[in-house]
Amino acid sequence: MDTVGTDRHAQHDAQHDEQEDLLSELLQPLRLTGVFDSRWHVRAPWAIEGDAERSCAVLHYVVEGGCWVTTDGEPPVELRAGDLVVFPTGAAHRLSDRPGRQCVPLKAALPERHPGTSGEIVVDGSGPESRLLSAGLRYDADAATGLCTSLPRALVLDSPQVDREPLLRDTLRLLASPDRPVGPGGRIITLRAFEMALVLALRPLLRELAGTPASPPLLRHPGISRAVVTMATRFAEPWTIDCIAREVGMSRSAFTAAFRDLVGESPARYLAARRMREAGRLLAETSLPQSAVPARVGYQSAVGFHLAFRKWFGVTPGEYRAGAVGAA
Structure with missing residues (x-):
């Protein structure tokens, strides 16, 4: 059995899936x-x-x-x-x-x-x-x-x-x-x-x-592109910037600088934006209890989530849901 060939095929499929996830996250x-x-x-x-x-x-x-x-x-x-x-x-x-x-x-x-x-x-x-x-x-x-x-x-x-x-x-x-x-x-x-x-x-x-000299630098940087996919698909995990940097094999300082340069904002803000988008979606489009939302978007503390949500949207989670229901 050609295990080397099988491994290469699996690696290629994984890279393709990761690229598709990256494109979806960037365009969403x-x-x-x-x-x-x-x-x-x-x-x-x-x-x-x-x-x-x-x-x-x-x-x-x-x-x-x-x-x-x-x-x-x-x-x-x-x-x-x-x-x-x-x-x-x-x-x-x-x-x-x-x-x-x-x-x-x-x-x-x-x-x-x-x-x-x-x-x-x-x-x-x-x-x-x-x-x-x-x-x-x-x-x-x-x-x-x-x-x-x-x-x-x-x-x-x-x-x-x-x-x-x-x-x-x-x-x-x-x-x-x-x-x-x-x-x-x-x-x-x-x-x-x-x-x-x-x-x-x-x-x-x-x-x-992708993979050509004309492609955007973000698509050519394996560490930062992997970090974007990680935050897009695993935002519910209790990430810190140090943890994400280690996940993609970079030092915190190099990771933060490269991320800001290629994505246009800090990794902390990018992760917060991804979590807030999902929180807003859950409140506006589902009947999930409000108390269950923080854990679904990576917050250990309901108070911390409440403060972060209000700072991001300018209203409380309850007001946001009520506004979405009223608009509908």
């Missing part, structure tokens, strides 16, 4: 707070330039035809029908029927771009026609992890890659169609659909980037 807090989307009907010649956006991801999905995307310091990239480009941090960029065109500012083509509304861009040229779905996806900067700011400025999924993610493909097609939900509840459905599209797009992109 990425909640959208507002979306402005627009449909573009453009005929060449055309060129539109968007400024950098803060706490906002931007995506463009080519429904028909094609275009070129240009960002400063990078060669132009051609997009064809079915391709998707995502700017995770809202980097400034230009879209055009060919590189080198003089651009019209996006704020001139769409002067009002309020979250929760939609717009349309029409350019009546004499050349080939293209149709695009574009969206500015505003997210909660406090909840987003350091992964967002460490991603490349532009990430592209070509049509075959999009087709390998049927849920992403179908969601984009629905959002681009005139038949998407309207009326009562239509905007929240649209918001959550774009949120799902963003996560579905980032997941295969991150999976492809």
Whole structure:
């Protein structure tokens, strides 16, 4: 029996599972707070330039035809029908029927771009026609992890890659169609659909980037990535920072410095955030007795949990649950 081969296979499976857990944890807090989307009907010649956006991801999905995307310091990239480009941090960029065109500012083509509304861009040229779905996806900067700011400025999924993610493909097609939900509840459905599209797009992109020089440093650091997974999946255990550092084979000082650098906050705050998210979920979405919540999220003391929860959310656990029930 080839025990060496079996061990290697098991090790590979474990690493794959850990990477999937890491990607899930990094993408989980990425909640959208507002979306402005627009449909573009453009005929060449055309060129539109968007400024950098803060706490906002931007995506463009080519429904028909094609275009070129240009960002400063990078060669132009051609997009064809079915391709998707995502700017995770809202980097400034230009879209055009060919590189080198003089651009019209996006704020001139769409002067009002309020979250929760939609717009349309029409350019009546004499050349080939293209149709695009574009969206500015505003997210909660406090909840987003350091992964967002460490991603490349532009990430592209070509049509075959999009087709390998049927849920992403179908969601984009629905959002681009005139038949998407309207009326009562239509905007929240649209918001959550774009949120799902963003996560579905980032997941295969991150999976492809992992292990390459272009991947975010967090994905390449075995100790810190393992610590993030540990805190994500074992937050109910009575961790201290010393214990987590030992768990991943690092000294406390090196671990704390590297974690802050790669994740964007201290390990103590990251662990507290993970525990508070779960506590809020248990109070808002389950009937678990309030007295049982502290132990479920890693607190030995009910008083300590109460104080930590109130400091984090600004209300007591009881008030939080009552508010969630009232909202429902």
